[in-house]
Amino acid sequence: MNTLAAYGMLETEMTVKTSIQAALGAKKMSSFRRKEGGFLLPVVIVLSVAISIVSVVAMKGIAENSTTLNNQYYDSLAREAAKAGIEAAAACIRSNTATWDDTSSPARPLTPLTDCAGSATSGATSKVGYVAKNDNWESTYSVKKVEAVGSDHSVVTSIGSVTFSRNGTVVPSLTKTATVRTYATTSITAGSAIKPATALSTGSAHACTIATASVFCWGLNTSGQLGNNSVITSASPVAVVPPLAGKTVTKIAAGADHTCAIADGQAYCWGKNDKGQLGDRTNTNRSAPVLVDASNTNTAATAAQCTGGYNIFGNCRSGYTPAQPAIPPSSLYGKTVKDIQAGNSFTCAVTNDDKISCWGDNQFGQLGVNDRVNRKNPTQVYALAAVGSTPASALYNKSVEVIAKMSGNDHVCVLLKGTPLLPACWGRNYAGQVGNDTIAYSNSEVGYSCPASDPPIVTTNDVLRPVNVSRGGPMTTSFTTGATNRPASSIQNQGVRSIGTYGTYTTIIADDGKAYWWGGTTSANVFTCSPGCFDYSGDSGPCMADTYREYTSTMRPYGPMYKNTRAFCWMYLYNGSASCGNVVTPLDNQSFSMFSGNANSGVFCGVLSSTSALYCEGTPTQNNKYTGHLGNASLPVNTSMFNNTGVTPYAVTIPPWMSGRIITDIQAGGQADQAGLHQGTAAYTCILTASPSSVSQVACWGRNNNGQLGNGTTDNAKVPTPVSVSGVLGGGSTPTKVPAFNDPISF
Known part of the structure; x- marks a missing residue:
């Protein structure tokens, strides 16, 4: 007592x-x-x-x-x-x-x-x-x-x-x-002396990781995108050469045929440079990293020159130098870079003042500078107030939080700082992938002509400057064949946690944890010119009978991608068939902690918040065959995909070596569908895994024709397979004590 x-x-x-x-x-x-x-x-x-x-x-x-x-x-x-x-x-x-x-x-x-x-x-x-x-x-x-x-x-x-x-x-x-x-x-x-991986990025047919603050890449290398001073493709990781050596690399971004990184606050790029996507003021391919222009130099335009004289036809015999446009000072001048993403043939970066700059190909307005002129060095994205009939940029008086992951696309999306985080997009929009309730369509772009009695529904330009993604309520749009009733935007009353752009689609995880999408396809198919039972919504689109006529596209956030039993229409062009019916998937009404890709552009993979289980869904690749990109061991590789293969998400088979590991990042790679063919040409996926008792490690599965899985072979893999650590990724540090304590329990 x-x-x-x-x-x-x-x-x-x-x-x-x-x-x-x-x-x-x-x-x-x-x-x-x-x-x-x-x-x-x-x-x-x-x-x-x-x-x-x-x-x-x-x-x-x-x-x-x-x-x-x-x-x-x-x-x-x-x-x-x-x-x-x-x-x-x-x-x-x-x-x-x-x-x-x-x-x-x-x-x-x-x-x-x-x-x-x-x-x-x-x-x-x-x-x-x-x-x-x-x-x-x-x-x-x-x-x-x-x-x-x-x-x-x-x-x-x-x-x-x-x-x-x-x-x-x-x-x-x-x-x-x-x-x-x-x-x-x-x-x-430290496992078997493995360098611990801390970041990951996938391109069209190559991938890269950051390990011990250095960059290692593998896969296709025809343009020098592996950065090892070579153009030889490698099925095993190779070390990116100086000038990155000795610098601390914090971000990696693999594009279609080029790669970029942030090292000590500066942007470096290497690989293909035909459109100026490396940002070094040239169009010369680079097989080793070059510093993205951050100078204050103003280069004047030059006229075409012929130093070798002209022939009788008025053609220059030799020594011809084409005219060069003026190159203004870089918008990176005096700034540090904190985020970077590489697209199809262009690059964008966010600086320490929360502004975004882009450079490279601008055919579809993907640089967001209010024109279609390519840029060889960084140019700040249009962020002005309204001027006359030109509305204000969605970036006016706004700060950029993050750039969406890019995969074979020609449009850009960002999340703007604020509560909640909201998306803005710009660039190519022929399938509504910008998400602002418009679509840019031309018969020549998709190689198909509608009859005069049934012309295309909407014809607008690509979006050349940032616009806000629609948060509008229900609306009715009038088309040639009648009115279309469109539901409210899926982000009308909520914000966005994460965002990615894939081919002609944009996919998000909203604040409710569910996946939503916008964009689609406008390719020639039996439903292009007349309303019918077809409205693709990533992987679980409801069949809206005659209420939709948007060329299998949606121009505003729609979904969720997975919900309760619904009428669904699916079509594969390789056999010309279409089917509608009730579909139930294991992902209905589930929330995602992370995701990557879009099923109709190749592959979609997501990790469930509730169980941490990994699921994938996708369309045929490699001549309409299954190449392992769903990660399920029970599906036979290199056989024709049936109609229902892409409808149902499959649980990714977890091999024994992944027991006890958690997934910390996921990246869908491959040449995402740009032509509306419902199939990526080289779909594969890589994940970053971590374990309390061993180092973080990268694993990949899917198509491997260019060694993009990094496992030392070119054989397709249908389950997660570790990237080879027998070479440059070996030689990690000795075991170190890094305690992590659970909450104390009283007895």
């Missing part, structure tokens, strides 16, 4: 004694009154006794409650002291000096007065030996020897105590104790 509780019981005892004395006095008085012949005295006596009993019971209850509250209070003090011991132990383990031992002789426990070896610290006599203290109590801890569990984990047990004193003397019988235990990971083993 604690001191305060003892004092309470003493007061209760005195009250009981007083009540008994009062009862005895009442008994004498009742005898006197009974002698006078009355009946009042017996009643008074009975009532007095009853009141006394009630008082005793009440006081006992008060004393018990007081004891309970005091016990709870001191128990909590003991637990807090024990947790303080856990924190002290964690600090010792992190510094690799945890050698205390309470089982040794003499015992060397970890306490407030000892060091990590359990030895008394210098000046221990003046050191505070308690966690908390009051006039009559103080709390402390004593940590037991670390218990090893296997090679990578341990258990730390700390005993907290509260001792009480009277007049400076400890009363052992009143001591309170509490035991707190935590399960800790005390080391991360």
